[in-house]
Amino acid sequence: MTVVQFDSHPRKSPDNWVAPQLAVIVPSYNERDNVALLYDKVTAALGATPFEFIVVDDNSPDGTSEVVRDMARRHQNVRGIHRLGRRGLSSAVVEGILASAAPYFAVIDADLQHDETVLPQMLEKAIAGDHIVVGTRYSGEGSVGEGLSKAREAGSRFATKLSSLVTGKALSDPMSGFFLMRRSVFDEIAPSLSDDGFKILLDIIVSAGRSRARQGKELRIGEVPYTFRPRHAGESKMSSIVVVQFLGLIVSKLSGGLLPTTFLLFALVGGLGVVVHMGTLWFTHEVLNFNFVWSQVAATLLAMTFNFMLNNELTYANKKLRGWRYLTGMLTFYAVCSIGALANVSVASWIYAYDGQFYVAGLLGVLMSVVFNYSVTKVFTWR
Ligand SMILES: Nc1nc2c(ncn2[C@@H]2O[C@H](COP(=O)(O)OP(=O)(O)O)[C@@H](O)[C@H]2O)c(=O)[nH]1
Ligand SMILES: [Mg+2]
Structure with a gap:
């Protein structure tokens, strides 16, 4: 042996x-x-x-x-x-x-x-x-x-x-x-x-x-x-990203952990996305004289791309997508945000019909799509 x-x-x-x-x-x-x-x-x-x-x-x-x-x-x-x-x-x-x-x-x-x-x-x-x-x-x-x-x-x-x-x-x-x-x-x-x-x-x-x-x-x-x-x-x-993440953690802890840091950062990025959207809309429609529909399409695409990239760097810095997964991630992000936008419009119209105040309906619609986009991209994009 x-x-x-x-x-x-x-x-x-x-x-x-x-x-x-x-x-x-x-x-x-x-x-x-x-x-x-x-x-x-x-x-x-x-x-x-x-x-x-x-x-x-x-x-x-x-x-x-x-x-x-x-x-x-x-x-x-x-x-x-x-x-x-x-x-x-x-x-x-x-x-x-x-x-x-x-x-x-x-x-x-x-x-x-x-x-x-x-x-x-x-x-x-x-x-x-x-x-x-x-x-x-x-x-x-x-x-x-x-x-x-x-x-x-x-x-x-x-x-x-x-x-x-x-x-x-x-x-x-x-x-x-x-x-x-x-x-x-x-x-x-x-x-x-x-x-x-x-x-x-x-x-x-x-x-x-x-x-x-x-x-x-x-x-x-x-x-x-x-x-x-x-x-x-x-x-x-x-890095400066760490500073923003830290502020997110502080607010998250102030909310008793109810709002996760990633949600707060995601919402912040969404807010910046609105600025990008309106800026692009103004530029394409007013300066380049595109018709409204094309201007809106360009603004939406640019804002979604911006949001995806920033979320990947900041919100999900620890799960950063790279290479091939970066591309598929971007596509799932577009898909989820489109459904989020539909949900936004339908919820807002429903509330508008009930309440009649445009800003209440508009804000609740936006809130609805942020929560939706956050929860779904967390599962499908940044797994
Ligand atoms: N495992 C791991 N360690 C990290 C990471 N980032 C930083 N560190 C370590 O954490 C410690 C503090 O990081 P450092 O860059 O020195 O931060 P600073 O002292 O605030 O400038 C060091 O030992 C780093 O190597 C990370 O993403 N993963
Ligand atoms: Mg150090």
Whole structure:
């Protein structure tokens, strides 16, 4: 009988296995030159605390996942989650947390902007009773340091004010991407987190606050200041699109989650589409002297195309269609919007016959088609 040789270096039985106390979750996109360095720094910072290191990479073109696999061959506490066909910071973080096993987890950026040496202090605070411990860039000794440009610093302060509005807590840095928390608290709220966007902490604080309030308990949040560093290698993925998505998240949370962020962005894009439509109509009809029907056709086509492209970039940035699917997506979008327009006209006429006020009927018709277009394209276009 032949014995199958799996490996030239047979594995030892895991007698010396120590369960991790902390899971370090690292979302990454094009961070090839940062992840290994971060691992070494975290290892040094955590000393004897057993931890697992989970990198969630969205198929970075620079090959971050290969680097992570190589690290995992050399260190038993490293694992990579390699996601295909998906993009997005929040969903990456959620997936990494759910794949971990430790009773506490920390989320830290791969680019070395967050100071890993405060991790033990954050863990101590969580063990002592805080539900969430936030690494903060502003209060106490922490400062923005050299990490943010002036414009981003101002934007960040404004966002901080806005967020205290939705969280109802005076936190110094709710925009932080650096935090540590108890896994059990996260599990309570995981299903209610929105998986699009860049600002997962804000979402967690709002959801955990509500969940604990329902149980008549308080959410205890601790803060540990640190100096924000400049990014090590590579580029930032933060963009103006992220800012608009963030404002969408704020309004969505103010509505108690009733209006999803994607719906708000979809409606915003629709509003801009009306402007494009009226502009084109004016230009083709008044300037080019097309007859009204052709002007209206041109305006409708242009506005739908504009809406499709903008929704693909902004509303569904995490599910962006490309290549062949971009074309089929555009066709389904046209089809759905045409039915939406019919629904709009019939609902509006029906209400008009009943109520007789043109603006009430007109607005309800528009609302009807926005809700229709949103719900149907969510299923058929951006699946
Ligand atoms: N998995 C994943 N990670 C991301 C994505 N976008 C950003 N990241 C990671 O999230 C962290 C923060 O992003 P960064 O671009 O540095 O944002 P900034 O610090 O606000 O400029 C970094 O570790 C990025 O690699 C994404 O779409 N998917
Ligand atoms: Mg960064």
